[in-house]
Amino acid sequence: MARQDTIKLQGIHGSPYTRKMLAVLRFRRLPYRFIVNWPQSPDAPGNGEGRSALPTPKVPLLPTVYLKDEAGELQAVTDTTPIIRRLESQFRTRSIVPDNPVLAFLNYVLEDYADEWLTRCMFHYRWHFAADIEKAGRVLPLYVRVNQSPEMLDAVSAAFTRRQVDRLHVVGSNETTAPVIEASYVRFLKLMESHLQAHPFLLGGRPASADFAMMGQLTCLTHFDPTPMRLCETLAPRVYAWVERLDDLSGYEVQEQGWLDAGDALPETLLALLGEVARTHMPQLIANGRAVIGKNETFSTQIDGCDWVQPSFSYQLKCLRWTREEFQSLSSKDQASARAILDKTGLSRLIDAQLATD
Structure with missing residues (x-):
C-alpha cells in the first residue's frame, strides 16, 4: 500500500475496537477515512459512496478496515490484532510493536487480555446495571443517525437493548460470574494506576498495541458507562486521564529506544x-479451549477461587493458539527469557497447559 493511500475504516464511536484502531492510526500518522456506520446497516448519511462501493467482510464486525491485498484488490478485514501486525509490516515508522522479541511477546499477551478479558468487563457493566443499560440503549443508536424521530428512537433503542442484554451470557456475564468480573475490573484499575505513577505507557516511554487495546475498552468503561466510570474517577484518576490522552497521540514524539530494556x-x-x-x-x-476441543457447549472453571461458567467460544481457542504460536516463534534464548517472566507471574500454563486432545 502506497503512503498516499487512505485507509478506510468503518465503525462507530461507541465500539471499543473501533476506538482502538482509530487511536492506532492517529498515533502512527497513517491517513484514514472514518466511515461512521453499523456493519448491518444500509449506507449512513454523509458517507458519500458509502459501503455500497466497498467489499463485504466475511463476518460483519466493528471495526471493518479496508486494505489492499498483494494483487491490489481491496479487502474487508475485521480482527484488530492481525490488522495492526499487517500495518506494522507495511509501515515501520512509529511502530507499536517492540523490536525486542520478548517485549513483543509480552505486548501480545497484554493485548489479548485487553481484547478478550477487559471486553467482558465492558459488556458486563454496560448491559448489567440499570443506569448503564438506559444510557447505552438510548445513546448508541444515535451515533449513526442523530436526527431520528422520538418514535423511531424508542423502537430502535428497545430492540437494540433487548438484543444486547440477551447476549450477556455469551461473553460470560451471569449471576455466578458477575462478582468475579467486577472484582477483576477494580483490581485492574488499581494496578494500572500504580503502573502509571512511574511509566507513561505499559512498556516504557512509547505506546504499544496493548496500550491501545486497553484504551479501547476503557473508552467505554471509564468515559461512557456510568457505573465503571465512577469507579475509575474514584480509584484511578491517572487511568482516566491516560485514556483521553491515548485517543490522539498524533503529536506525541517518540524515541526509537523508548521501550523498556528487556535485559533489565x-x-x-x-x-x-x-x-x-x-x-x-x-x-x-x-x-474454554478444552471445552471447544471436546465439543462441549459450556464450560466451568475456577477464577480467583470463585466459580466461573459460560458458553464455550471457538474464537478464544484461536486466541490461545495464536499466543502459543507467538511464543514458539521466539528463539531458544528469547523463549528462556520469556519463560522466566511467565513463571514469575504465574502465566506458564498459558503456554504449557494441555488442551486434552489438542
Missing part, C-alpha cells in the same frame, strides 16, 4: 499486571 528487571507494576492476566484471563482461556 521489568517494573514490578508491569509484572503485577501480567499476574492479573494469570489470575483471570488464563484460567478461562484454558478451560
Whole structure:
C-alpha cells in the first residue's frame, strides 16, 4: 500500500475496537477515512459512496478496515490484532510493536487480555446495571443517525437493548460470574494506576498495541458507562486521564529506544499486571479451549477461587493458539527469557497447559 493511500475504516464511536484502531492510526500518522456506520446497516448519511462501493467482510464486525491485498484488490478485514501486525509490516515508522522479541511477546499477551478479558468487563457493566443499560440503549443508536424521530428512537433503542442484554451470557456475564468480573475490573484499575505513577505507557516511554487495546475498552468503561466510570474517577484518576490522552497521540514524539530494556528487571507494576492476566484471563482461556476441543457447549472453571461458567467460544481457542504460536516463534534464548517472566507471574500454563486432545 502506497503512503498516499487512505485507509478506510468503518465503525462507530461507541465500539471499543473501533476506538482502538482509530487511536492506532492517529498515533502512527497513517491517513484514514472514518466511515461512521453499523456493519448491518444500509449506507449512513454523509458517507458519500458509502459501503455500497466497498467489499463485504466475511463476518460483519466493528471495526471493518479496508486494505489492499498483494494483487491490489481491496479487502474487508475485521480482527484488530492481525490488522495492526499487517500495518506494522507495511509501515515501520512509529511502530507499536517492540523490536525486542520478548517485549513483543509480552505486548501480545497484554493485548489479548485487553481484547478478550477487559471486553467482558465492558459488556458486563454496560448491559448489567440499570443506569448503564438506559444510557447505552438510548445513546448508541444515535451515533449513526442523530436526527431520528422520538418514535423511531424508542423502537430502535428497545430492540437494540433487548438484543444486547440477551447476549450477556455469551461473553460470560451471569449471576455466578458477575462478582468475579467486577472484582477483576477494580483490581485492574488499581494496578494500572500504580503502573502509571512511574511509566507513561505499559512498556516504557512509547505506546504499544496493548496500550491501545486497553484504551479501547476503557473508552467505554471509564468515559461512557456510568457505573465503571465512577469507579475509575474514584480509584484511578491517572487511568482516566491516560485514556483521553491515548485517543490522539498524533503529536506525541517518540524515541526509537523508548521501550523498556528487556535485559533489565521489568517494573514490578508491569509484572503485577501480567499476574492479573494469570489470575483471570488464563484460567478461562484454558478451560474454554478444552471445552471447544471436546465439543462441549459450556464450560466451568475456577477464577480467583470463585466459580466461573459460560458458553464455550471457538474464537478464544484461536486466541490461545495464536499466543502459543507467538511464543514458539521466539528463539531458544528469547523463549528462556520469556519463560522466566511467565513463571514469575504465574502465566506458564498459558503456554504449557494441555488442551486434552489438542
